[in-house]
Amino acid sequence: MGTSHDQSTSASWWQQDTVNTAEIADNADFFSSMHGLVQTHPSLALKDNVNNVRFNPTRSQLPKASGSKHLDYRTSATAELRRNPNLSAPDECARACREGEPPRICYYHFTLEYYTVLGAACQVCTPNATNTVWSTCQCILADGVERGVLAANRMIPGPSIQVCEGDKVVVDVENHMEGMEVTIHWHGVWQRGSQYYDGVPFVTQCPIQQGNTFRYQWIAGNAGTHFWHAHTGLQKIDGLYGSIVIRQAPSKDPNSHLYDFDLTTHVMLLSDWMHEDAAERFPGRLAVNVGQDPESMLINGKGQFRDPNTGFMTNTPLEVFTITPGRRYRFRMINSFASVCPAQLTIQGHDLTLIATDGEPVHPVRVNTIISFSGERYDFVINADQPEGAYWIQLRGLGECGIRRAQQLAILRYARGPYQPGTPAPTYDFGLPQGVVRTFFSIIDFCTIYCK
Numbered sequence: 001m002g003t004s005h006d007q008s009t010s011a012s013w014w015q016q017d018t019v020n021t022a023e024i025a026d027n028a029d030f031f032s033s034m035h036g037l038v039q040t041h042p043s044l045a046l047k048d049n050v051n052n053v054r055f056n057p058t059r060s061q062l063p064k065a066s067g068s069k070h071l072d073y074r075t076s077a078t079a080e081l082r083r084n085p086n087l088s089a090p091d092e093c094a095r096a097c098r099e100g101e102p103p104r105i106c107y108y109h110f111t112l113e114y115y116t117v118l119g120a121a122c123q124v125c126t127p128n129a130t131n132t133v134w135s136t137c138q139c140i141l142a143d144g145v146e147r148g149v150l151a152a153n154r155m156i157p158g159p160s161i162q163v164c165e166g167d168k169v170v171v172d173v174e175n176h177m178e179g180m181e182v183t184i185h186w187h188g189v190w191q192r193g194s195q196y197y198d199g200v201p202f203v204t205q206c207p208i209q210q211g212n213t214f215r216y217q218w219i220a221g222n223a224g225t226h227f228w229h230a231h232t233g234l235q236k237i238d239g240l241y242g243s244i245v246i247r248q249a250p251s252k253d254p255n256s257h258l259y260d261f262d263l264t265t266h267v268m269l270l271s272d273w274m275h276e277d278a279a280e281r282f283p284g285r286l287a288v289n290v291g292q293d294p295e296s297m298l299i300n301g302k303g304q305f306r307d308p309n310t311g312f313m314t315n316t317p318l319e320v321f322t323i324t325p326g327r328r329y330r331f332r333m334i335n336s337f338a339s340v341c342p343a344q345l346t347i348q349g350h351d352l353t354l355i356a357t358d359g360e361p362v363h364p365v366r367v368n369t370i371i372s373f374s375g376e377r378y379d380f381v382i383n384a385d386q387p388e389g390a391y392w393i394q395l396r397g398l399g400e401c402g403i404r405r406a407q408q409l410a411i412l413r414y415a416r417g418p419y420q421p422g423t424p425a426p427t428y429d430f431g432l433p434q435g436v437v438r439t440f441f442s443i444i445d446f447c448t449i450y451c452k
């Protein structure tokens with residue numbers, strides 16, 4: 001990301017062409033009555049002038065391939081946005097939050113389907129950003145090992161929901177997975193008065209059958225870093241997950257004075273990764289590829305993999321987080337592992353100032369390494385006070401994941417600096433120095449005192 005984009009809060013979050021939410025924020029008719037199963041899938045009339053739509057990204061040119069037709073999932077989303085002017089598009093909702101601003105009704109459309117890593121779309125485009133609210137490429141890279149996946153809008157991670165505290169979130173989930181049912185759970189989001197949309201199958205709802213669309217609706221009532229994931233079968237580990245960020249006005253955040261920027265691109269979604277369908281590994285095999293330990297890990301859906309048998313290394317791009325010297329950045333880390341392995345995260349040459357865990361602010365603690373478990377979220381501040389360059393980010397799987405030496409790398413890059421670190425890539429056995437290590441158990445006392 002260029003320097004100009006990196007520095008502008010308005011460029012990252014704000015769109016000039018927005019809806020006057022003061023007139024529609026209290027429109028309860030749409031939000032309360034349009035719920036549950038949607039009988040007909042919305043479509044965009046060809047005669048309509050799509051240039052009048054508030055958000056109309058360029059249609060990607062996906063080559064035809066066996067079993068993979070072109071899907072413009074935004075057609076459904078755009079049609080709903082055109083039909084109902086009360087709704088705000090995802091890029092409009094991912095904004096700077098200001099105290100006293102009326103809430104918005106934020107609309108998302110998830111199309112779930114079977115897809116593939118390194119599919120036909122990757123022949124013509126490569127996604128230059130992950131953890132985004134829209135996809136214009138439909139190429140999933142993962143760690144460079146081809147396999148079938150389950151994807152939302154042909155993205156892994158799926159679309160990022162980024163809103164302000166008090167916004168109303170509407171998500172239409174359209175199931176095109178052959179022979180599969182699904183529900184979506186909004187991990188960490190309070191469901192006060194909207195318990196029907198918590199996404200637990202056969203508890204709060206019946207699963208969404210193939211060919212049906214279900215409308216989820218909830219209030220973004222608790223600020224913080226959360227995430228969404230499939231709550232049916234083994235679908236989460238096969239790719240159905242994404243981030244949720246509920247921001248609040250700086251005056252409400254006790255640690256807002258510690259950072260200058262809270263960018264949409266500084267969300268770090270960690271996931272464990274298998275090289276075959278998860279169903280192939282559960283309950284498990286007796287002789288070949290025994291157990292459920294993941295072969296690899298991903299950071300925002302990206303990574304590389306070294307085959308332990310051949311030494312072959314894939315050359316897919318790593319995730320890159322861009323910062324500018326002299327600034328302080330809030331990062332939001334989400335552990336979306338499906339396994340029980342702890343995840344160890346270290347950033348070369350930089351301290352991490354922990355300011356929140358699981359959506360709740362904590363007394364600031366300076367560490368070098370964070371160890372997290374599945375479902376945990378940690379917010380930390382990075383001070384860009386090191387020499388301009390590129391620095392390694394290392395993710396190591398501990399416990400059972402250590403058997404396969406599962407790890408992943410990403411890059412923290414200073415704007416105008418080199419794109420690659422000048423030091424050799426850390427390995428599982430010769431990793432970055434851990435320094436001061438923090439886990440949930442070591443900061444729980446701070447949370448007890450300082451959390452809201």
